[in-house]
Amino acid sequence: xxNFDIVPNRRSTNSIKxxxxxxxxxxxxVADMDFPAPAPVLKKLHKAVDHGVMGYDIATPSLKExxxxxxxxxxGWKVKPEAVVDVTGIVSGFSVAARIACSPKKGVLLQxxxxxxxxxxxxxxxxxxxxxxxxxxxxxxxxxYEIDWDIFEKQVKKxxxxxxxxxxxxxGIIFSRRxxxxxxxxxxxxxxxxxxxxxxxxxxxxxxxxTPLAKLSAEIARHTVTLVAPSKTFNVxxxxxxxxxxxxxxxxxxxxxxxxxxxxxVNGMGxxxxxxAFSGQCDGWLADLRRYLTANRDFLVEYVTGNMPGVRLTNPxxxxxxxxxxxxxxxxxxxxxxxxxxxxxxxxxxxxxxREGEGHVRLNFGTPRKLLTQGLEKMRKxxxxx
Ligand SMILES: Cc1ncc(COP(=O)(O)O)c(C=O)c1O
Numbered sequence: 001x002x003n004f005d006i007v008p009n010r011r012s013t014n015s016i017k018x019x020x021x022x023x024x025x026x027x028x029x030v031a032d033m034d035f036p037a038p039a040p041v042l043k044k045l046h047k048a049v050d051h052g053v054m055g056y057d058i059a060t061p062s063l064k065e066x067x068x069x070x071x072x073x074x075x076g077w078k079v080k081p082e083a084v085v086d087v088t089g090i091v092s093g094f095s096v097a098a099r100i101a102c103s104p105k106k107g108v109l110l111q112x113x114x115x116x117x118x119x120x121x122x123x124x125x126x127x128x129x130x131x132x133x134x135x136x137x138x139x140x141x142x143x144x145y146e147i148d149w150d151i152f153e154k155q156v157k158k159x160x161x162x163x164x165x166x167x168x169x170x171x172g173i174i175f176s177r178r179x180x181x182x183x184x185x186x187x188x189x190x191x192x193x194x195x196x197x198x199x200x201x202x203x204x205x206x207x208x209x210x211t212p213l214a215k216l217s218a219e220i221a222r223h224t225v226t227l228v229a230p231s232k233t234f235n236v237x238x239x240x241x242x243x244x245x246x247x248x249x250x251x252x253x254x255x256x257x258x259x260x261x262x263x264x265x266v267n268g269m270g271x272x273x274x275x276x277a278f279s280g281q282c283d284g285w286l287a288d289l290r291r292y293l294t295a296n297r298d299f300l301v302e303y304v305t306g307n308m309p310g311v312r313l314t315n316p317x318x319x320x321x322x323x324x325x326x327x328x329x330x331x332x333x334x335x336x337x338x339x340x341x342x343x344x345x346x347x348x349x350x351x352x353x354x355r356e357g358e359g360h361v362r363l364n365f366g367t368p369r370k371l372l373t374q375g376l377e378k379m380r381k382x383x384x385x386x
Contacts, residue, residue, distance in 0.1 A: 002288040004035055007368045021346045028375050029348045031169065033235045033320060033366030037273070038285035041234060044276040045269055057268030059086035063275045067228070067243050070278045074202075077215040085244040085256055086271070088264045089237075090199045091117045093227045093244045095124065096258045098161055100251075101193035102127040106160025109192070111147070112354035113323075115169040119354065130155040133356055134171070141305055141312045143325060145171050147179055156186050161193045164213065167200040170323045170353055170362040172316020174204070180213045184220045193251075194224040199242070200319045202233040202286065205294040208317050214245070222248040225255065230277035232319075233286060235366075241270025293320050296365040296372055303373075307380045320366030323350075327359035330386040335361050343382035345375050 010018040017027045036042065064081035071077040087093040098121045102108050107128030108121045122129035132152040134145035156162065164183065167174045175183075187194045196213045204210055214221040229242035246252035276282065297315070300322050304313050312325040324347075326335040336349035339361070350360030365372050 002038075002285050002292075004289065004292040005368050005370065007370055008034060008036065010034060021340070025340065025344045025346050026371065026375050026378065027346045028364045028367070028372075029346050029362075031232065031321065031364060031366075032237050033364075034368060034371065035235055035289070035366070037234055037236050038277070038282035040279075040281040041236060041273050041276045044272050048269060048272050054268065056265070057271055059084075059266065059271055060275075063271060066275050066278050067245070070280075071212070071228075071245070073280070075210070075212055075215050077212055079245055079247065083245055083247045083252065085246060085252065085259065086266045087227075087242045087244050087259065088266050089231070089240045090197055090227045090229055090242045092262075092264055093225075093242050094118075094163055094195050094197060095121065096255060096262065096264070097193065097195045097225045097244070098125055098127065098163075099258050100254050101161035101195075103160060104128070107158055109152075109155050109159035109162040110354075111152075111165070111168075113170060113350070113356045113360070114165050114353055115197075116348075116352040118163055118165065119352070121163070127160070128158070130159050131354065132156075133354070136356075138312060142301075143312050143314050143323065145173060145314075147183070149182070152183070153186060156190050156192055159187075159190070159192045161195055162187050164194065164196045166196060166198055166213065167203070167210070167316075167318035169200060169319060170321050170348070170357075172205075172314050172319045172321060172323070174208055174210055174317045175213075177211055177216065180211065181216055181220075184213060184216060184223070188219065188223050194220070195227065196224055197227045199227060199229050199232050201228065203293065203320060204290060204318050205297055205316065207290075210318070214247070218247075222251075225251070230274045233289075234273070234277040234282055236270070236273045236277065239267055239270035239273050241266050241274045243274075293366065296320070296367075296369060297322070299369065299372065300363070300365050300376070303376045303380075307376075308383055311383075320364060322363040322365055323360060324363055325360050329383060331359075331383075335359060339379055339382060342385070343378040345378050 064084040231237040348362035350357030
């Protein structure tokens with residue numbers, strides 16, 4: 001069993017999570033985990049360092065075969081190795097796709113609230129942002145979210161690209177095959193490129209399973225750019241390496257040309273880490289991680305339910321991200337500001353995920369239980385004083 005209870009000293013590193021706020025603030029914001037990467041990945045990186053020559057590297061055929069083999073092993077999804085394009089991360093990956101598919105007349109469709117970087121496509125490219133907010137349901141203090149098909153159908157007509165987040169950040173949803181099928185059909189009918197950001201697809205809680213959208217049919221696959229990476233799952237996001245899987249030859253050609261135009265070159269260490277992470281050698285570590293994250297999720301939900309009256313939250317099926325609603329508490333203004341000031345806990349401001357995030361925060365529970373407990377206790381004490 002991997003011991004995820006060990007608390008590392010990340011203040012001695014360049015960690016953005018741990019250096020952004022003063023020393024007395026506990027960071028529970030940006031989406032990386034406070035755990036070392038699996039031993040085989042670290043061993044591979046040590047080997048590369050020991051070799052000593054740090055020249056320019058490429059994504060080798062063997063790496064692309066490894067990515068394709070992982071899709072087959074996990075989902076029975078048959079992908080040709082040549083369909084795999086290496087990218088400098090998933091944000092770069094969907095930004096490239098937007099450059100191909102969007103224009104001032106054809107916008108990017110998002111399901112809000114959603115990962116803050118999705119909202120930057122409109123700013124960076126000057127294209128319209130079309131929003132299809134989820135319908136929210138409350139059961140006791142548990143929040144759940146469903147697709148509003150009427151809005152989705154209306155908005156997809158004006159889109160050039162649909163940027164799907166599955167599993168969803170910050171809501172932790174794994175979309176059903178039925179929902180994926182319907183979303184894909186509407187996109188194809190309206191000639192909209194589907195970009196499926198599946199970066200969280202291996203961070204499954206409770207033994208849940210996942211289906212890549214492009215696996216649903218050959219026709220859907222032809223209209224889809226699927227983005228995967230080892231970065232979230234194996235906690236190597238700082239190495240910036242991801243993959244766009246593009247089965248359609250013509251679409252792939254346009255995509256690769258855009259990658260070349262932007263001069264996006266993947267870091268050599270990222271390529272090494274990815275090949276090892278996706279090889280299967282780290283799957284025991286991953287099984288342990290999922291158990292740990294599931295227990296942390298349960299602890300979070302129980303703690304909030306039992307100790308923070310009026311607070312509502314998601315019970316995520318995937319990811320290490322909780323979504324907490326403070327609109328029914330006595331907190332005035334932004335709960336992010338409130339907890340930063342009064343609890344010395346840094347969460348993610350809900351508003352950056354869209355206007356539905358007003359009064360909400362995202363909490364990262366990919367951390368040793370001790371830190372999660374500390375953070376929640378600090379938050380509870382601050383809330384008790386309201
Ligand atoms: C949905 C989603 N996509 C992409 C990223 C970041 O990807 P990258 O660092 O590879 O650009 C994140 C990080 O939180 C994320 O949650």
